[in-house]
Amino acid sequence: MLIDMTHTITQEIPIFPGTPVPALAPACTLTRDGFRETLLTLSSHTGTHMDAPAHLLQDGRTLDDMPMSQFSGRATVLDVSQEGPVITEEFLRANYEAIHCADFILFYTGWEGRWGTEGFLEDAFPVPDEAAARYLVSRGLKGVGTDAISIDRMSDSHLPIHHILLKDSVVSIENLCLKKVRGRKDFLFFALPMKFEDADGAPIRAFAELREANEAERRRR
Structure with missing residues (x-):
């Protein structure tokens, strides 16, 4: 079973403050x-x-220069919606x-439920602290994702979590749809x-590809 984890791009889509509004014209x-x-x-x-x-680093790699293997792998969704504003190394x-x-750790913050509202841009979603980000890098991950608009606090212009991840080629993925895979492990x-x-x-x-669901479907046939 395949589960789409992508928001549809529209002209009303929430955007990070200062980012150009998308336009779709015939x-x-x-x-x-x-x-x-x-x-x-x-x-x-x-x-x-x-x-x-390359988003933040002068000599950082661009996506078109990265191998396809960077963009897929085993993932786990951690529910941090009740963890408060900081995801710690201890957690x-x-x-x-x-x-x-896991190759990818994805954080379900609950902010997906605010999509399309002013509340989505409230700067209170859970984000890793620097110790947690360094721990994630030590796991040899391909990427870290969130259902919020940023993996960093929006008010922190230094983007420390981005820097920690990206300098070790751990890509950051933002604005994911995670509700349908909330708490899922190893998919x-x-x-x-x-x-x-x-x-x-x-x-x-x-x-996401949920293979156990595919196997259960085959057994029912």
Whole structure:
């Protein structure tokens, strides 16, 4: 069973303050041209997206320069919706069994439920502290994700968590849809970024493959 973990890009999509609002306009129409095409104008960090090391680091790699293996692997979703504003190293160590084999750690903060409201941009969602971020890097992860708009506190312009992750080529994935996989452990996760030259980040199509569900379906047939 495949579960979509991606928000649809619309002109009303929540955006990080200062990011250009996306525009979707008809480039060609059935009436005029006999076919449809849409002109898309959007930031590389619009909607459900991935940050490359080049987003913040002078010599950081771009997404188009990273191997495809970076964008898929085993994932675990940790429910941090009741943890308060800070995800600590102590919390992560207490969940060692859930994360020790993961390639991606995804944080369900509950902010997905605020999508499309002013509350989504409230700067109170749980984020890792620096010790927790360093612990995540020590696990050899491919990526860290969240259903919130940022893996850092929005008010912290230094973006320390981004820097800790990205300098070790741990990509950051933001604005995920995690409600349907809340608390899931060890499933296949795919986060496939749009490929364009010198990509400092890109919108992604993120989805989960739940193999046990597929096996149960086959047994019922």
